[in-house]
Amino acid sequence: MTVLPEAGDWRSRLPWSEADTHKHARGRLAVVSGPAHRTGAARLAARAALRIGAGLVRVMASPAAIPVLAASLEAVMVEPFDGADDLGHRLREVDAVVIGPAAGMGEETVGNLHALARTGAVLVVDADALSVFESHPDDLFALLDRDDVLTPHGGEFVRLFPDLADLPSTEAAAQASVRADAVVLLKGHETVIAAPDGRVAVNPNGSPWLATAGTGDVLAGMIGGLAAQHMDSFDAACAAAWIHAEAARRFGPGLIAEDLPDLIPGILAGLAPKDLRPS
Numbered sequence: 001m002t003v004l005p006e007a008g009d010w011r012s013r014l015p016w017s018e019a020d021t022h023k024h025a026r027g028r029l030a031v032v033s034g035p036a037h038r039t040g041a042a043r044l045a046a047r048a049a050l051r052i053g054a055g056l057v058r059v060m061a062s063p064a065a066i067p068v069l070a071a072s073l074e075a076v077m078v079e080p081f082d083g084a085d086d087l088g089h090r091l092r093e094v095d096a097v098v099i100g101p102a103a104g105m106g107e108e109t110v111g112n113l114h115a116l117a118r119t120g121a122v123l124v125v126d127a128d129a130l131s132v133f134e135s136h137p138d139d140l141f142a143l144l145d146r147d148d149v150l151t152p153h154g155g156e157f158v159r160l161f162p163d164l165a166d167l168p169s170t171e172a173a174a175q176a177s178v179r180a181d182a183v184v185l186l187k188g189h190e191t192v193i194a195a196p197d198g199r200v201a202v203n204p205n206g207s208p209w210l211a212t213a214g215t216g217d218v219l220a221g222m223i224g225g226l227a228a229q230h231m232d233s234f235d236a237a238c239a240a241a242w243i244h245a246e247a248a249r250r251f252g253p254g255l256i257a258e259d260l261p262d263l264i265p266g267i268l269a270g271l272a273p274k275d276l277r278p279s
């Protein structure tokens with residue numbers, strides 16, 4: 001296990017636009033929404049993904065949720081789907097997918113994840129899409145590729161890895177990543193990111209202002225947005241964790257999850273190569 005200082009060298013590997021790029025080439029992300037009364041989490045994730053540079057972001061939802069979503073999204077597109085097979089078919093050309101925030105704890109979420117696993121997109125699996133596998137975590141791990149990312153908070157981590165929960169968080173995340181054969185980002189005041197090849201990083205700039213509802217949904221969207229731009233998933237998780245916390249640090253007291261996406265551009269501007277910085 002190599003614990004990298006300063007969360008590794010992701011800064012030099014952030015994705016930046018080429019002169020001749022177009023929105024599809026900049027990265028296509030989908031976020032799977034919950035039902036009509038639980039769409040906020042998907043909207044937070046989707047907006048964060050656009051702000052971190054994904055070129056095209058879609059929120060996928062049941063027909064009943066579409067009017068709610070359409071009334072509250074502009075650049076993010078909204079698309080209905082009819083069951084897991086239809087979801088997988090519609091997302092066959094997407095680069096990354098976020099599933100889990102407010103998705104629901106039923107078989108529908110399990111079926112959707114199965115369908116998404118067949119698309120080849122990078123999956124960012126969060127919240128309900130983790131917890132729904134509490135009684136059979138190996139079924140989740142069997143669906144994952146090495147570039148997929150699990151983003152549990154402490155409660156979700158215990159549900160999937162009960163025997164690892166008492167280990168120091170770096171060791172816990174490292175072992176979880178090997179077991180799941182996917183990247184694991186274990187959220188907390190010191191967020192740990194681990195990859196199955198042995199890379200482990202501790203995010204150095206955690207901010208307690210993030211302890212407010214919905215910030216994890218934003219983080220999932222940020223990771224998905226970077227992964228959609230073909231950033232390595234471990235680097236994407238490290239970069240998103242740092243930028244997320246930096247946004248909270250800059251905002252300070254009173255932060256709510258809705259504030260985070262709009263703070264991303266200012267932080268990216270400071271990380272961009274000189275010729276891409278705003279004048």
Ligand SMILES: NC(=O)C1=CN([C@@H]2O[C@H](COP(=O)(O)OP(=O)(O)OC[C@H]3O[C@@H](n4cnc5c(N)ncnc54)[C@H](O)[C@@H]3O)[C@@H](O)[C@H]2O)[C@@H](O)CC1
Pocket residue numbers: 038039040041042100101102103104127128131153154155156213214215216217
């Ligand atoms: N605006 C929205 O629509 C929001 C929707 N959300 C969704 O609401 C659902 C429930 O999410 P929650 O995370 O509240 O609930 P969980 O279903 O994960 O359960 C929370 C329980 O886990 C325990 N727990 C233990 N360690 C914890 C830790 N480190 N962090 C948080 N809880 C811990 C808590 O004590 C609590 O009893 C998810 O689907 C989530 O995506 C939330 O993300 C908040 C915002």
Ligand SMILES: Nc1ncnc2c1ncn2[C@@H]1O[C@H](COP(=O)(O)OP(=O)(O)O)[C@@H](O)[C@H]1O
Pocket residue numbers: 127153187188189190191206207208209210211212213214215216217218219
């Ligand atoms: N005390 C804290 N210090 C630093 N970061 C925190 C603290 N508490 C929570 N966070 C961060 O806030 C986010 C919360 O995510 P999560 O628990 O999934 O919330 P939600 O489900 O409401 O979106 C994570 O990125 C986590 O690392």
